[in-house]
Amino acid sequence: MISGPIHAAPEAPMALTREQVENIAHLARLELEPAAIPRFQQNLSSILDFIGELERAETAGVPPMSHPLPGLTQRLRADAVTESDERELYQRNAPQVAAGLYLVPKVIE
Amino acid sequence: MHRQTLTQLAADLRARRVSSVELVRTFLARIEASQSALNAFVTVTAEQALAQAEAADRALGAGRGGPLEGVPFGHKDLFCTAGVRTTCGSRMLENFISPYDATVVSRLRAAGAVMLGKLNMDEFAMGSSNETSYFGPVRNPWNRALVPGGSSGGSAAAVAARLLPAATATDTGGSIRQPAAFCGVTGIKPTYGRVSRYGMIAFASSLDQGGVIAASAEDAARVLREMAGFDPRDSTSVDAPVPDYLAGLEQPLSGLKIGLLKEFFDTGLDPAYERCVREAIGVFERLGASVREISLPNIPLSVPVYYVVAPAECSSNLARYDGVRFGHRCAEARDLEDLYKRSRSEGFGAEVQRRIMTGTYVLSAGYYDAYYLKAQRVRRLITADFARAFGEVDLLMGPTTPTPAFELGAKVADPITMYLNDIYTISANLAGLPAMSVPCGFAAGLPAGLQIIGPHFAEERLLNAAHRYQRETDWHLRIPEAYA
Amino acid sequence: MSAWETVIGLEIHAQLATRSKIFSGAATAYGAAPNSQACLVDLGYPGVLPVLNAEAVRMAVRFGLAIDARITRQSVFARKNYFYPDLPKGYQISQYELPIVATGAIEIVLEDGTVKRIGVTRAHLEEDAGKSLHEGLGALTGIDLNRAGTPLIEIVSEPELRSAKEAVAYMKKVHTLVRYLEICDGNMQEGSFRCDANVSVRPVGTEKFGTRAEIKNINSFRYVEKAIQYEVARQIELIESGGKVIQETRLWDPDKGETRSMRSKEEANDYRYFPDPDLLPVEIDEAYIEAVRATLPELPDAKAARFVAEYGLSGYDALVLTASRDLADYYEAVVRAVPAQPKLAANWVMGELSAALNKDGQQIDSGRLSAERLAGLLVRIADETISGKIAKEVFEAMWTSGESADALIEAKGLKQITDTGAIEQAIEAVMAKNPAQLAEFRAGKDKLFGFFVGQVMKATQGKANPAQLNDLLKKKLPG
Known part of the structure; x- marks a missing residue:
């Protein structure tokens, strides 16, 4: 699904509110101890201040760079089955399995 | 025996002057003796190592074996090793037994290297002091009150204390070079794409690159020759032949054009450290190189760019640790959300969580343009600065770090101060360039590192310059007194 | 109620028929034991790429x-980040800003024949997720x-579909296309x-789109129609009773015949798309495109047009016969054997054959009755060895016995x-047996002609050639 603008207008970095920190933590599926939130607020705000320096750079017309090596393109793999059933080995690291399935608390749809 | 370089040990093994079993026993004893003082290892694989050493001796006896046959070796604990715990310095993977080998691991095994264990590191390679490891900090062999640097602190400390002749390491923002500088050893981060990332647990995929920490440039060349090369399992691996890094080591440096990175000699640079670096430059001039100053105006923005790009990629790379298929899982999860949140909060340490949070924020709706895209644009400016510089000079040089090793705990309270320790190393990662740190003296009794940066795929040139320098100096042969 | 206009956009997910997964060498076969086809890459193990x-x-x-x-010359894979247990890496590798296929169009035929x-906004490559099982x-x-990492193309239409029926016609057309293309x-x-169907309503004559609901994961044509009809009615009723449609994800419940809100997907989506640093831009050049x-x-539209031109079929017949490549191929194989009878072939393929296949739940490619066999029957109709009526009888026998028509x-x-x-003999016998009817006919009761046709046919067990019989009766009855 394609929805929602992700490229909305930038906002000036400011001190993050408690609520913002809680929202980020939720998106990242982290549970912050309530007592630790002010420290995260402070840490993240100073990090954002610090990276806010980037605003000074003149980047009009400069395309973003996502790979360090210029000009490389994706190599393609031949469509061949090269893997076999290794479920038993791979599930040795799994915290909870039954009948070959990975188990999680009930998912409500 | 432990004072010998890897090059000497490999020759002695080949000539049967020493057996692999003897060597392995010697180094295992040193590891055991130093572990409580240095904490360089997370896991020691003594039994497997001895079995492998016996096999190596048989191969050598039969005139067979690879270029590193029987040589004791260690892997940073983010290279996956089949059947051996691979923790990434994290509680999250405390009990994770990898079912497969990283490409680097299998290549080095094929070359004959004998793994003695897995080396301590900052958690998920996020840190510059090795203090974020779930398995406790590594200490600097030159002074136990100091950090060894990070994130490859275990690798650097182990080589500095000669617990191993060489070890793998990885570098995302300086994680090979900075600890190499702090511990007085030689480290090389190859060009992005030169060494396979398959099986190297990801921190920031567009910046991570595997390399080696060794006692000398020659040793590093010997190991890198075996590690490097195309891997069809890594889409970002470059399909280009690997030169014989040993063959070019002795080339004379006359005519070599060296650029001194103006922005690296800034007010933050420790004066004693600067003297070491300038003396080293003098050695290159005596060897026939010409030296000039080069300015890369966008380089001061490297650290802020890095602290957008690296956390962004890490926030996504670390989403797979959810307590479902592997890794830490919290007890008695109430529901799915509880399972995710507690497993991740219990499994990840504070610095990792901080970076995941930062990365999540800079990618989130409304901030992507201002942070992530902006950073990637500035990244291109920095890369273009380097390209211009390499139009004028062959290699760039400067200090690896602004100061020598600092005390444990000195920078943990303030992430920004800690981040700024990587100020000279980060730019090479952003541009994907090969870079080295070479011991170049002592500032107030602590090792200083000369950083050499080259254009893409110039590893041969870097190793050549470092080797010629090391033929003129003996900084790289100094061993901390307690481990001599 | 015609005061409301329905606006529908479809996002069709088609699994690509590759042997291995999009980013790994694991098999894609359906129905394997759980997690037996999930390799390290599919499981999102640490370190894999x-x-x-x-x-x-x-x-x-x-x-x-x-x-x-338009084929994008450099398309880019992006990560769509969200947590869900069937999504092993915590992100789905998809395409966002630069999909491999950009702006195309698909033609559908409406009920009135127009x-x-x-418009197709885009079609992009992505990996499928795994499956959650709740039973027992x-x-x-x-x-x-096992399903994680199976290649998909997601085909996104413009919101240009105006009814459930149009949506079904569009989905069927895409279905036909992907099968033609194999x-x-x-x-x-x-x-x-x-x-997935994005459904909204707006007052007829207005420009602005209404708030849409997204109905997820509909897996049959019938359900698409029903789900959309239900959703449209729900939205209209809601608005007309003073309520407001909220933008949300809904699930089609085929048992209850209704859509319901999916609470688990309720929270604001912030997928934090960014280019996947583990993959490089996919470069496609002109030579590659031309080779593909x-x-x-031959695609269904072209084939249907050719069937009309070459075989003189109606537009409707051509559409039906080209709905699947197998059916079209079968039809053409029949025509090759009876080149002079393309319409007869069309009638039999669409009529008796389709009905028989339907009845037994079989596909055209089942091999139950080869095109050559069917053609053998049509040859005998064409050369008047048997009549159409007898032919149906023969077909039945062929279907059950597998014997040839001859x-x-x-x-x-x-x-x-x-x-x-022989026919004259039969006619004379019937005339002799039915003097009263003959007299009435001769007295002007024309419609008794049919009676005599029937009687002769009965006497010959339907084997009299109908045209000949007709001619001879016309000569003989008036006396």
Whole structure:
């Protein structure tokens, strides 16, 4: 699904509110101890201040760079089955399995 | 025996002057003796190592074996090793037994290297002091009150204390070079794409690159020759032949054009450290190189760019640790959300969580343009600065770090101060360039590192310059007194 | 109620028929034991990396060319970040800003026979997720990741569909296309072909779109129609009773015949898309595109047009016969054997054959009755060995016994009587047996003509050639 603008207008970095920190933590599926939130607020705000320096750079017309090596393109793999059933080995690291399935608390749809 | 370089040990093994079993026993004893003082290892694989050493001796006896046959070796604990715990310095993977080998691991095994264990590191390679490891900090062999640097602190400390002749390491923002500088050893981060990332647990995929920490440039060349090369399992691996890094080591440096990175000699640079670096430059001039100053105006923005790009990629790379298929899982999860949140909060340490949070924020709706895209644009400016510089000079040089090793705990309270320790190393990662740190003296009794940066795929040139320098100096042969 | 206009956009997910997954060498076969086809890459194990399957790219380009779309020269894979147990890495590798296929169009035929062009916004490559199983696990959900990493193309239409029927016609057309192109098996029960429908309503004559609801994972044509009809009615009723439609994800419940809100997907989505640093831009050059174009089969629209021109079929018949490549191929094989009878062939393929296949739940490619066999029957109709009526009888026998038409005609003595003398004999016998009717006919009761046809046919067990019989009766009855 394609929805929602992700490229909305930038906002000036400011001190993050408690609520913002809680929202980020939720998106990242982290549970912050309530007592630790002010420290995260402070840490993240100073990090954002610090990276806010980037605003000074003149980047009009400069395309973003996502790979360090210029000009490389994706190599393609031949469509061949090269893997076999290794479920038993791979599930040795799994915290909870039954009948070959990975188990999680009930998912409500 | 432990004072010998890897090059000497490999020759002695080949000539049967020493057996692999003897060597392995010697180094295992040193590891055991130093572990409580240095904490360089997370896991020691003594039994497997001895079995492998016996096999190596048989191969050598039969005139067979690879270029590193029987040589004791260690892997940073983010290279996956089949059947051996691979923790990434994290509680999250405390009990994770990898079912497969990283490409680097299998290549080095094929070359004959004998793994003695897995080396301590900052958690998920996020840190510059090795203090974020779930398995406790590594200490600097030159002074136990100091950090060894990070994130490859275990690798650097182990080589500095000669617990191993060489070890793998990885570098995302300086994680090979900075600890190499702090511990007085030689480290090389190859060009992005030169060494396979398959099986190297990801921190920031567009910046991570595997390399080696060794006692000398020659040793590093010997190991890198075996590690490097195309891997069809890594889409970002470059399909280009690997030169014989040993063959070019002795080339004379006359005519070599060296650029001194103006922005690296800034007010933050420790004066004693600067003297070491300038003396080293003098050695290159005596060897026939010409030296000039080069300015890369966008380089001061490297650290802020890095602290957008690296956390962004890490926030996504670390989403797979959810307590479902592997890794830490919290007890008695109430529901799915509880399972995710507690497993991740219990499994990840504070610095990792901080970076995941930062990365999540800079990618989130409304901030992507201002942070992530902006950073990637500035990244291109920095890369273009380097390209211009390499139009004028062959290699760039400067200090690896602004100061020598600092005390444990000195920078943990303030992430920004800690981040700024990587100020000279980060730019090479952003541009994907090969870079080295070479011991170049002592500032107030602590090792200083000369950083050499080259254009893409110039590893041969870097190793050549470092080797010629090391033929003129003996900084790289100094061993901390307690481990001599 | 015609005060409301329905606006629908479909996002169709078609699993590509590759042997291995889009980023790993694990098999994609359906129905394997849970997690037996989930390799390290599919499981998102620490340290593993994706490498793109060449065949998935080729199939996506085939689709793009088939809908006359622009193929993106450098398309980019992006990560769509969200947590869900069937999504092992915590992100789905998809395409966002630069999809491999951009802006194309698909033509559908409406009920009144008019053709409508539906814009395709984009079609992008992505990996499928695993499956969650809730049955028999108590308070737990089981995760099977066999499907994780199966290549998909997501085909996104413009919001240009105006009714449930149009949506179904569009979905059927895409289904036909992907099967023609041999890029998807189209199996909807197994989930190889499924869709999400974005549905909204607005007052007739207005421009502005209403708030839309997204109905997830509909896996049959019938359900698409029903789900949309239900949703449209729900929205209209809601608005007319003073309520407001909220933008949300809804699930079609086929048992209850209704859509309901999916609470688990309720929270604001912030997918934090960014280019996947583990993958490089996919470069597609002109030579590649031309090479793929050269392998494209004749597509359904072109084939239907040719059937009209070459075989003189009606537009409707051509549409039906080209709905699947197998059916069209079968039809043409029949025509090759009876070249003079394309319409007769069309009637039999669409009529008796389709009915028989339907009745037994078989597909055209089942081999139950080869095109050559069917043609053998049509030859005997054409050369008047048997009548159309007898032919149906022979067909029945062929269907059950597998015998050829000629063998059955011979064995059952069904050969048509074309001997004038024999038919005359039969006519005379009937006339002799029915003097009263003959008298009435001769007195002007014309419609008794049919009575005599019937009697002669009865006497000859239907084997008299109808045309000859007609002619002879016309001569003989008036006396």
